[in-house]
Amino acid sequence: MLVTASSHQTSLYxxxxxxxxxxxxxxxxxxxxxxxKSANAQSGQYSPExxxxxxxxxxxxxxxxxxxxxxxxxxxxxAVSGARFTFVTGPDGQRYATGGEVNIDVSEVxxxxxxxLRKAETIRRAALAPASPSGPDQSIAAxxxxxxxxxxxxxxxxxxxxxxxGELLDxxx
Numbered sequence: 544m545l546v547t548a549s550s551h552q553t554s555l556y557x558x559x560x561x562x563x564x565x566x567x568x569x570x571x572x573x574x575x576x577x578x579x580k581s582a583n584a585q586s587g588q589y590s591p592e593x594x595x596x597x598x599x600x601x602x603x604x605x606x607x608x609x610x611x612x613x614x615x616x617x618x619x620x621x622a623v624s625g626a627r628f629t630f631v632t633g634p635d636g637q638r639y640a641t642g643g644e645v646n647i648d649v650s651e652v653x654x655x656x657x658x659x660l661r662k663a664e665t666i667r668r669a670a671l672a673p674a675s676p677s678g679p680d681q682s683i684a685a686x687x688x689x690x691x692x693x694x695x696x697x698x699x700x701x702x703x704x705x706x707x708x709g710e711l712l713d714x715x716x
Contacts (some may be wrong), residue, residue, distance in 0.1 A: 593634040600631065600639035610673040611643040617672035618647045621665055645669075649683075651690065656697035663691035 589597070611626035622645060629642035649666055652658035667687035670680045 573578040573643045589634060597626060597633050597635055597637075600633045600641070602635075603641055604639040607643045610675075611645055613672040614647075614669050617665070618645060620667035621648045621662060621669070622646070623648050640706070649687070649690075651694070655693040656701070660691050660694040660698070663687045663694060667691070 601666035607628065608626070611628070615622055615626050624646040626643050626645050630638040631641050633639055647666065647669055652662055664687070667684045669674065670683040670687060673680065676684070
C-alpha cells in the first residue's frame with residue numbers, strides 16, 4: 544500500500560495500494576462475483592497461463608480489499624471517503640482490484656491540542672492498520688507521531704504555571 548498526498552486538498556492523504564497493472568480506472572468498491580468456477584474454466588477454454596493470471600488477480604484483489612478495509616476501519620470518523628479501487632479486467636472478463644486508496648483528513652483541530660492529539664493517534668493507527676504497512680504507510684504514521692508530539696507540547700505549554708523566578712518573598716514575621 545502506498546501513501547501519497549492527495550492533489551486536491553492539502554489536508555488529505557491518500558492511503559493507496561500499489562498497482563500490479565495500470566488501468567487508470569477508478570471506481571467505488573464493487574463486490575467480486577462469487578462463482579465457484581466460470582463456465583469457460585470448466586470447459587477448458589483458458590490456457591494454463593490464463594488460469595494462473597486469474598488466480599494471481601483473485602489473490603491480489605483480496606489482498607488490496609483487505610488492506611484498504613483495514614485502513615478504513617481504523618480511520619473511523621476521519622475517513623473522508625470509502626475505499627476506492629483501481630481495476631483490471633482478467634481473461635475471464637471479471638474486474639479485479641489491483642490498487643486502492645482511502646482518503647483521510649489529517650488536518651489539526653484548530654485551537655484544541657487534546658483533540659489534535661487524539662486525531663493524530665487515530666491517523667497513526669489507520670496508517671499502520673494493515674498486516675503489512677508499506678513504506679509510505681509508515682511515513683504517514685511518522686507524520687502523525689510528529690503531529691501528536693506537537694499537540695503534546697502545546698498541551699504542556701498551556702498547563703505550565705508562570706515562573707516565579709526573580710520574585711522577592713517577604714520572610715519577615
